Amino acid sequence: MTALIGSTLGQSSRGSPGPWFPAIEAQENPRCSVLNKRTEQAHIALALRGLPDQPKQEMLAYYYNQAHAQRREVVVTYKKYDLAPAGGVVDLEAGRMHTLTYHDWITDTTIDDGRGWGYLRDAPYKSTTALVHYLIDNVSKNGYLLLNVGPRPDGTIPEQGCELLRGIGRWLAVNGESVYGTTNWMTYGEGPTQMERGGSGNEDEIAGFTAQDIRFTTKGNALYATCLGWPGAQITIATLKDLYPAEIDSVTLLGSSQPLKWRLDEAGLTIETPAEQPCEHAYVFKIVRGRPYP
Numbered sequence: 001m002t003a004l005i006g007s008t009l010g011q012s013s014r015g016s017p018g019p020w021f022p023a024i025e026a027q028e029n030p031r032c033s034v035l036n037k038r039t040e041q042a043h044i045a046l047a048l049r050g051l052p053d054q055p056k057q058e059m060l061a062y063y064y065n066q067a068h069a070q071r072r073e074v075v076v077t078y079k080k081y082d083l084a085p086a087g088g089v090v091d092l093e094a095g096r097m098h099t100l101t102y103h104d105w106i107t108d109t110t111i112d113d114g115r116g117w118g119y120l121r122d123a124p125y126k127s128t129t130a131l132v133h134y135l136i137d138n139v140s141k142n143g144y145l146l147l148n149v150g151p152r153p154d155g156t157i158p159e160q161g162c163e164l165l166r167g168i169g170r171w172l173a174v175n176g177e178s179v180y181g182t183t184n185w186m187t188y189g190e191g192p193t194q195m196e197r198g199g200s201g202n203e204d205e206i207a208g209f210t211a212q213d214i215r216f217t218t219k220g221n222a223l224y225a226t227c228l229g230w231p232g233a234q235i236t237i238a239t240l241k242d243l244y245p246a247e248i249d250s251v252t253l254l255g256s257s258q259p260l261k262w263r264l265d266e267a268g269l270t271i272e273t274p275a276e277q278p279c280e281h282a283y284v285f286k287i288v289r290g291r292p293y294p
Contacts, residue, residue, distance in 0.1 A: 093200045096195075107203075119150040133209050139215075231273060235271050236268045241265070269287070
């Protein structure tokens with residue numbers, strides 16, 4: 001299991017290292033067992049804000065070196081400016097980036113309207129479409145999505161929360177190849193819906209996306225163009241106007257077996273869609289390209 005270190009939980013006072021950091025200096029220190037033996041856990045909370053760089057560097061070096069020695073894949077997350085971008089994955093609580101970034105980042109948000117990270121009886125929930133779009137938008141910008149589901153006091157997940165997760169799963173069952181194992185492309189996407197700023201707490205800035213909002217990912221020789229709504233009889237992807245017709249081997253719609261007609265000209269790549277929608281929420285066109293391709 002991937003191990004995450006959150007930099008903002010359980011903070012000690014500003015400038016005080018707290019009880020964790022002496023353990024980093026010597027492996028024989030009993031406190032070091034926290035880092036040595038808890039790599040199977042999903043989340044380790046450390047207080048980093050206000051510390052000078054040296055203890056942060058020592059902690060990161062020790063943790064990453066131990067993970068490498070044990071052949072474990074680990075992740076360190078942090079908030080705001082607690083670490084340099086290359087030191088870990090920046091965590092944007094209830095927010096996301098407005099554009100493609102060169103460094104990894106992650107959103108942590110919740111399936112409800114953001115008022116509670118635990119169970120709230122009357123809290124309204126986000127829609128499945130909003131959560132699927134959240135995931136697609138993040139991945140296209142070199143980001144990830146960490147989704148909180150608050151259980152009831154007895155540990156059970158509310159049925160509405162379960163249905164949201166099932167809905168995301170149904171979409172991924174059809175379109176998962178456009179998410180899993182992909183990387184961002186040269187640009188994250190196109191369309192009329194734009195965010196003015198990136199950062200924490202901005203998830204309400206966008207009321208919703210349209211069918212003209214398109215997000216890109218890539219894997220191998222496949223370029224995935226995801227429409228955040230059903231485009232109707234056809235869709236023109238203006239960003240792809242710089243491709244060459246000879247480099248496109250095929251264009252398909254994930255979840256559909258119907259052959260698609262397409263053309264590439266100065267307006268972009270125009271695709272005629274099938275009569276039936278293969279899923280809900282968002283629709284992924286897979287463009288297979290011959291070599292060489294960027």
